[in-house]
Amino acid sequence: MLKPPSPLSEQHITDFNKDGFVVYSNAFGAEDVAKLDQWTQELTAMPEEPGKHWVYHEKSLKGDGKDLISRIENISPFHPGFKELSEILKPMVGQLMGEEAVMFKEKINFKMPGGDGFKPHQDSQAGWDVYADFFISVLVCIDEATVENGCLQMVSGFHQRGLYKSWEPLNDEDMKGMDFVHYPTKPGDVVFFDCYAPHGSEPNMSDKIRRIYFATYNKLSEGDHLAQYYADKRKSYPPDIEREQGKEYVFRV
Numbered sequence: 610m611l612k613p614p615s616p617l618s619e620q621h622i623t624d625f626n627k628d629g630f631v632v633y634s635n636a637f638g639a640e641d642v643a644k645l646d647q648w649t650q651e652l653t654a655m656p657e658e659p660g661k662h663w664v665y666h667e668k669s670l671k672g673d674g675k676d677l678i679s680r681i682e683n684i685s686p687f688h689p690g691f692k693e694l695s696e697i698l699k700p701m702v703g704q705l706m707g708e709e710a711v712m713f714k715e716k717i718n719f720k721m722p723g724g725d726g727f728k729p730h731q732d733s734q735a736g737w738d739v740y741a742d743f744f745i746s747v748l749v750c751i752d753e754a755t756v757e758n759g760c761l762q763m764v765s766g767f768h769q770r771g772l773y774k775s776w777e778p779l780n781d782e783d784m785k786g787m788d789f790v791h792y793p794t795k796p797g798d799v800v801f802f803d804c805y806a807p808h809g810s811e812p813n814m815s816d817k818i819r820r821i822y823f824a825t826y827n828k829l830s831e832g833d834h835l836a837q838y839y840a841d842k843r844k845s846y847p848p849d850i851e852r853e854q855g856k857e858y859v860f861r862v
């Protein structure tokens with residue numbers, strides 16, 4: 610069993626509302642970080658089969674032709690450890706939402722050496738607004754995330770602006786006045802961020818892997834949309850093992 614972190618403080622909640630995100634350092638201790646590492650290795654070793662957890666690959670940007678795991682989604686039904694983690698995070702999200710939260714989606718971004726970054730965006734730009742008005746994502750750092758291996762970069766305060774536009778990342782015009790700041794994180798650190806908080810990250814051109822778990826929640830009063838979200842995404846952007854040969858699948862946001 611993981612040791613649940615202490616509830617968020619008033620300061621965490623105030624900072625989250627002001628900035629659109631908040632960092633909770635050392636939320637999980639060394640023993641639990643070792644479990645997260647172990648579980649992620651177990652997940653990576655599980656065979657890729659249709660109807661199971663969703664594995665996505667990418668080609669290394671280092672020019673060595675290596676095939677890398679970029680992301681694994683739809684994890685909890687296939688791994689009790691991550692199910693436990695997603696449950697432990699939920700009450701803290703509830704504190705920020707002011708009501709009970711329900712999970713919407715989860716994934717691990719692997720960002721292996723040679724793995725790509727993420728263009729500046731708001732999470733709700735990925736079409737989430739058709740399911741609910743508001744989401745909070747929680748990042749749990751598994752490996753140290755540094756400037757070199759592509760840690761998260763966040764912008765304070767712009768979450769209040771709401772959704773810019775769906776299905777396109779932010780452009781230069783949108784980003785006028787935004788200050789993207791690097792947030793290096795250590796294993797066990799947790800970051801909560803609002804679905805309208807602009808963020809992004811650079812590719813990992815270092816030789817250090819950067820795995821981060823992300824779970825996203827919405828207010829329970831806005832409904833439980835996880836099954837529908839995955840059913841819709843399975844049609845438009847299925848895991849690699851379920852793809853039709855010759856069909857092109859485009860990652861937009």
Ligand SMILES: O=C(O)CCC(=O)C(=O)O
Binds near residue numbers: 718760
């Ligand atoms: O893993 C990262 O660096 C950023 C991930 C992200 O922004 C996303 O998946 O929407």
